Amino acid sequence: MLRSMYSGVSGMKGFQTKLDVIGNNIANVNTIGFKSGRVMFKDIMSQTVSGVTPPNDTTQGGVNAKQIGLGVSIGSIDTLHLAGSAMTTNNPTDLRIDGDGFFLVKMNEDQDVPFLTRAGDFHIDAARNLVTSDGLFVLDSDGGPINIDAEVTAFTIAQDGTIVQKMADGTTVPGVQLGVAKVTNPEGLEKIGGNLYRVTLNASPDGEFEPGTANSTEFGTGAIIAGQLEMSNVDLTSEFTEMIVAQRGFQANSRIITTSDEILQEVVNLKR
Incomplete structure (x- = not known):
């Protein structure tokens, strides 16, 4: 199975969580003393195809490792304790x-x-x-x-x-x-x-x-x-901007899954 499909799934899950946090921030825009949250992402462990080769003074230079990323996960969901107006x-x-x-x-x-x-x-x-x-x-x-x-x-x-x-x-x-x-x-x-x-x-x-x-x-x-x-420290301008980013990120990751599915269909069609 293609790695890209699972990477796309992890991306969609991450951006769904980001949208959940943004939705909660916007819902509490008039909540007294409310502190907004934010989602931070981190990459998942990469698969190493080939390792590092150190340089050799007499024969050849060093070679970097070849690694393939396996997707994204939630790094943290922070509460921003900044003062409200x-x-x-x-x-x-x-x-x-x-x-x-x-x-x-x-x-x-x-x-x-x-x-x-x-x-x-x-x-x-x-x-x-x-x-x-x-x-x-x-x-x-x-x-x-x-x-x-x-x-x-x-x-x-x-x-x-x-x-x-x-x-x-x-x-x-x-x-x-x-x-x-x-x-x-x-x-x-x-x-x-x-x-x-x-x-x-x-x-x-x-x-x-x-x-x-x-x-x-x-x-x-x-x-x-x-x-x-x-007042709540939610900044609606930032929240709606982040909402657009999360929406486009979700859509882009869904395209990864669609493309991976089309490639798998082509592989299946090799035998007719």
Whole structure:
């Protein structure tokens, strides 16, 4: 059987995966805090027809190896943790991290390692807890849920994450600080849906990390900007360009299979 047919099949599979990733990027173009993905290809091991011959000073020069490539495979599917544009909402519980870092959220008190997110569209629930739109607790710098006291009439959030509370008597009291974490390798985080990431062993040593604070030189985290949200970092111009490339690549590889099939048909027709 012709090698080119299997090379064409591998190419079609690779470009199908690329189209899947592009489709997911475009679908999440308006998802708050979404980070786009990209597909990188790598060639498959080549078949060596003849090896290398070293040069000989007295008889002949060196001869290069003859190798035939056997197709392509997926090298990696990367998550690009580039900052998205700022969207001003003027909602005091809408938060954006201007720089590196992630917000910390938990489903319940029993969860050991919190989830990470860049989506800062938070809310105050009936128990006056700061939560995500899915009801997950937003954590402070000590790793505990954030609760706004009933005596607080208004509050603002500073760039370092401190919740500045205005009390009923008119006094201003600093509250807890929002927790912000930074991992060694953000691309090693696992997407679990709901704008959440799970820490893996390749994202942070031992799969754990210590909660820090925003706008910190110690932790290397960015400032928190209240009244703004981070938009998706999907660039539609690039995505549609890559879609065209993937479509043409898929078509070209399908032509390889068609041509290989026609050649095999000619071989079969040699015996009539």
